[in-house]
Amino acid sequence: MTELSFHMAQQVLDSQPFSALVGARITEFGDGAAVLEVDVREELTQQNGFLHGGVLSYAADNALTFAAGTTLGAAVLTGGFSIQYVRPAGGRTLIARAAVVHTGRRQAVVRCDLYTADDERAERLCAVAQGTVLSALPT
Template identity: 75%
Template sequence: MTQPAPAADLPALDLAAARRTLDAQPFSRLLGARITAFGDGGATLELDVREELQQQNGHLHGGVVSYAADNAITFAAGTALGPAVLTGGFSIQYVRPARGRVLVARAEVVHSGRRQAVVRCDLVTVDEAGAERVCAVAQGTVLSAGAAQG
């Protein structure tokens, strides 16, 4: 099995590369997700709240919130582990119903080793006036693809 490259040997990753990777995900395109920040151990993913993404009570569906957490966590870990990463697992706590104009998932690496990273993600909704409100928090473990196959 090939070991992940040391951090100094990782290919250069930048916002443009992260956007190309996200665009290569059909589900992310379906949701209209976009990466707005990427690098230095963090990533921010956003998506517009639309009626077809809501549940029966008019809140953003929890599955959409969970998707945003998962992808933001994985992208943030990629800044530390390189581009070939997979989610090992994550947990999410829904704080309040997600209502607003935009969902923002901000993820930051808490700890990273050679094969895995632990990442925290705060999810907020932004209303028409630009005010943010926390709707969920998540934490996950991301593995380098080589470690996940071993």
């Protein structure tokens, strides 16, 4: 298994053109968990001024795979995930906190809670996601 450090994880994220476009950053990484943050800005909102659901899905997907990467190694792919939107996402920062629930030899089940934080960093839950992440290494 290839160990992935916090610095390497941020480099992987930075190498993804869409992640750069969204302005995502990793703020925590390791021991079966990862936190991804995105600053809310007008270009990422929908017609009612809330953060677009696609941005929440993006954040969940990447947080899930980065968390799984801490247990499966660097070469991972999303096998699938579901997301439930709890409330409209308003605020200053989107925070996606993912944690591995179970890891097998070639896959991990991961949960991600998505929050928005205001200027004082008070958080409100806006979505919950769960998915399966697969090792991309050949058998």
